[in-house]
Amino acid sequence: MNINQLIALAPIMTIAGTAIAVMLGIAVRRNFVLACSVAAVGLILSLWSLGSAWREIPIQTGLLIQVDAYMLFYMALLLSSGLAVLGFCYDYFKDREGQNEELPLLLLTALLGGSVLVGSTHFAAFFMGLEILSISLFVLIGYPLKQSRPLEGAIKYLILSGVSSAFLLMGMALIYAQCGELYFSGIGGYIASRDDMNIMVLGGIILIVAGLGFKLSLIPFHLWTPDVYQGAPAPITAFIATVSKGAVFVLLLRYFISTDSYAYKPLLNIFSVIAGLSILGGNLLALLQNNVKRLLAYSSIAHMGYLLVAFIAGGSISSVLLIESVTFYLFAYFITTIGAFGVVSILSTPQTEAEDISFYRGLFWQRPWLASAFTLMLLSLAGIPLTAGFIGKFYIFAGAADSRLWGLLFAIIVGSGLGLYYYLRIIVVMSTNAETTAIEPAQYSISTAVLVFLTMLLIWFGIYPTLLVNVIQLVAYAT
Numbered sequence: 001m002n003i004n005q006l007i008a009l010a011p012i013m014t015i016a017g018t019a020i021a022v023m024l025g026i027a028v029r030r031n032f033v034l035a036c037s038v039a040a041v042g043l044i045l046s047l048w049s050l051g052s053a054w055r056e057i058p059i060q061t062g063l064l065i066q067v068d069a070y071m072l073f074y075m076a077l078l079l080s081s082g083l084a085v086l087g088f089c090y091d092y093f094k095d096r097e098g099q100n101e102e103l104p105l106l107l108l109t110a111l112l113g114g115s116v117l118v119g120s121t122h123f124a125a126f127f128m129g130l131e132i133l134s135i136s137l138f139v140l141i142g143y144p145l146k147q148s149r150p151l152e153g154a155i156k157y158l159i160l161s162g163v164s165s166a167f168l169l170m171g172m173a174l175i176y177a178q179c180g181e182l183y184f185s186g187i188g189g190y191i192a193s194r195d196d197m198n199i200m201v202l203g204g205i206i207l208i209v210a211g212l213g214f215k216l217s218l219i220p221f222h223l224w225t226p227d228v229y230q231g232a233p234a235p236i237t238a239f240i241a242t243v244s245k246g247a248v249f250v251l252l253l254r255y256f257i258s259t260d261s262y263a264y265k266p267l268l269n270i271f272s273v274i275a276g277l278s279i280l281g282g283n284l285l286a287l288l289q290n291n292v293k294r295l296l297a298y299s300s301i302a303h304m305g306y307l308l309v310a311f312i313a314g315g316s317i318s319s320v321l322l323i324e325s326v327t328f329y330l331f332a333y334f335i336t337t338i339g340a341f342g343v344v345s346i347l348s349t350p351q352t353e354a355e356d357i358s359f360y361r362g363l364f365w366q367r368p369w370l371a372s373a374f375t376l377m378l379l380s381l382a383g384i385p386l387t388a389g390f391i392g393k394f395y396i397f398a399g400a401a402d403s404r405l406w407g408l409l410f411a412i413i414v415g416s417g418l419g420l421y422y423y424l425r426i427i428v429v430m431s432t433n434a435e436t437t438a439i440e441p442a443q444y445s446i447s448t449a450v451l452v453f454l455t456m457l458l459i460w461f462g463i464y465p466t467l468l469v470n471v472i473q474l475v476a477y478a479t
Contacts, residue, residue, distance in 0.1 A: 008056040008067040010049040011075055012115050018042025019108040026101045036090045039104035043083045043111075050076055064125035069475045070323070071119040074250045078118070081243050081334050082111045087450040088235035088338075088345045096144075096350045103143060107239070110136035114247035121258065123172045123182040126251060130168070130215070134161045137244060141232040153231025160224045164214035171207030174200050184258035191260050202264055208255075209267070215248040216304045217297075219277040226289075229297035230355065234348055237293060238341035241300050242334045249307060253314075253326060262314060271312050272408060278305030279411045283418035293355045295422060296340060299381060302415055303333055306396050309408045313399035323476040324469070325399045329392035331468065332380065332461070336389055339377040339454040343370060346447050363430040371430045373455045378423040380458055383416055387462040 006013075022038050025031075050072050058068040065071075086107055093100040113132030120126040138161065142154025176182055178200040179190040191201065213221035229237050256262060282302030289295040307329055314322035347354035347370070354360070363371040380389030393416070400409045461468050 004056050004059060005061045008053045008059045009061050009065075011046045011053055011072075011079075012065075012112065012119075014042060014046040014049055015079075015108055015112045015115060018046070019105055019112065022101075022105045022108065026105070030099060030101050032090075032094060032100050032103075035101040035104045036086060039108055040083060040086055042108065043079055043086070047076060047079050047083075060121075064122040065116065065119040066121040067119060070250075070254065073327070073471075073475045074118040074246070075115050077331065077334060078111060078114045078243050078247060081246075081338060082107055082239070084338050084342075084450050084454065085235050085239045085243070087446040088238065088342050089233075091445045091447040092233060092235050092345050092348065098145065100143075103140070106136045106140050106143075110140065110239070111243065114243055117247040117251045118254075120251060120254070121184050123176070126255075127165075127168065127172070129251075130248070131165065133244060133247065134165075134215075137161075137240060140236045140239070141228055143236070144233060149231035150233070151231075153228040156224045157228050160214055164211040164221075167207045167211035167214075171204040171209075171211065174204030174207065178204070184255055188259040191263055197264055197266070202267065205261055205264065205267060206270065209252075209270075212248055212252055213274065216245055216252075217301050218274050218304055218308065219281045219301060220274075222278070222282075222301050225301060226294040226297040229300075230291060230293045234293070234341050234345035234353065237296075238338045238345070241296070241337045241341065245300070245304065246330055246334060249304075249311075249326070249330070253311065253323070256311070256314070257322075268312055271308060272405070275305045275308035275312060275408055276411045278302060278308065279408075279415040280418075283415045283422075286422050287418060289422075290357045291355050292344060292357055292360070292426065293341075293353075295357075295426075296337070299419065299422075300337065302419060303381070305415070306393065306412065307333075309405065309412065310396050310399050312408070313403040313405060320473070320476040321399065321402075324472050325395035327472045327475070328395050328465070328469065331472075332388035332392035332458075335454050335458050335461075336377045336380040336387075339373065339451060339458065340381070342447060342451050342454065343374040343377070346370065346445075346451065357426060357429055360426060360430050361432050365433055370451075373451055374430065375427050376455055376458055378426060380462070382420045382423045384420075385462070386459070388458050388465070390462060391465045 018039060021042065022035050025034060025038055053067060054072055057072065058066065061067050086104060089103060093103060110133050113129045113136060116125055116129030117133065120129055138154045138158045141157055142151045144150045175187060178198060179187050181187050181190060210221065217225040232240065261267065279302050282298045282305060286295050286298035289298065307326060310322065310325045310329065344354050376387065380387035383389050383393035397412060400412065
């Protein structure tokens with residue numbers, strides 16, 4: 001490996017080195033503030049090293065990872081999101097009993113797995129990155145050891161994660177048996193060399209999609225989602241909903257573009273059914289929830305369905321437009337979801353998790369700035385104008401219209417209407433004047449600063465998205 005390859009891998013090596021530093025620091029002296037500080041510095045250094053790696057792209061580092069504009073942009077998104085979640089975790093866990101120093105270590109290893117995923121060009125890196133991410137996540141979900149719900153959520157995630165890994169491995173085995181290739185480019189060459197559809201390769205791709213469907217919580221692979229979202233600590237739920245799902249979706253997109261799997265039209269029909277069920281089912285189930293975390297869980301299922309519509313449209317539009325629409329929607333989804341769960345995290349106490357909708361009654365009168373931020377996040381998730389979520393949903397709608405996906409367009413319209421109802425329901429509860437609320441007085445902290453920054457990004461890119469769109473187009477054309 002030459003110096004250029006080492007520079008290109010510097011962001012990943014920095015995360016790995018930071019994880020080792022935190023682990024050694026814990027062995028010497030347990031200090032939650034120190035562990036979080038070292039993790040934060042490591043993430044900032046890793047983000048800074050992306051600039052050096054950018055000057056070396058595109059470059060193949062070893063046999064498994066391709067460092068290009070696509071990988072570096074999504075690494076920046078994952079690392080920035082991880083830094084925001086770390087800020088919420090600090091305030092959430094600092095006053096809770098137990099030894100919490102391993103928490104930032106697990107966040108770092110999960111980010112390491114996600115970073116490997118977005119750069120994978122080989123099934124070995126694909127599976128390795130996914131397992132590093134998944135193993136870290138189920139420990140994070142069950143981190144509060146003395147509470148039953150987190151442990152229940154961790155066990156459910158562990159079992160279903162094992163099932164999804166079995167699907168993935170079987171799918172990879174079928175593809176390798178037919179193509180003799182584990183590289184995405186080699187599989188793409190095999191598919192391009194054949195005029196007919198190979199059943200074994202198609203079956204392998206379907207199994208891989210089923211395995212990733214568990215990670216993305218698409219219907220009918222969604223059953224773990226509400227229990228895990230409710231059981232996990234609020235900042236960890238934000239991490240699962242964004243970093244975990246985002247890394248998996250980015251990998252799926254790279255795989256389909258690299259292997260030209262869009263040539264299998266029956267596969268896109270299966271995707272269309274899954275997308276429609278996820279949009280309508282997720283929104284309908286969210287209507288029935290009085291628990292905010294479960295409501296946002298079903299909402300995330302619907303949003304993965306919206307993303308899948310853009311993915312399906314990639315079969316008939318240019319790859320540049322496909323990457324542009326998916327990336328902008330993911331960016332807006334990351335901001336709003338982390339912000340929404342950030343509000344839940346700020347309101348939660350060591351004694352009570354702020355998850356029941358009645359807990360938010362009168363929030364506008366007690367904590368107006370927090371209620372305003374939560375309102376903006378919810379309106380962005382609903383796709384209301386002047387928020388980043390509106391621009392993201394417009395991209396999805398335009399891509400579906402260009403591809404003449406009329407059935408999915410109808411599902412998007414109906415799903416958006418249903419979503420607006422239950423988002424407004426939370427806003428109405430917050431605006432209801434209630435003199436007896438158990439909400440603690442405002443405390444300005446790291447979480448407050450992170451939430452303010454996310455809210456500013458949400459409004460800025462909703463009013464003036466040109467800067468972000470130009471960066472995304474640069475990445476798309478360079479991929």
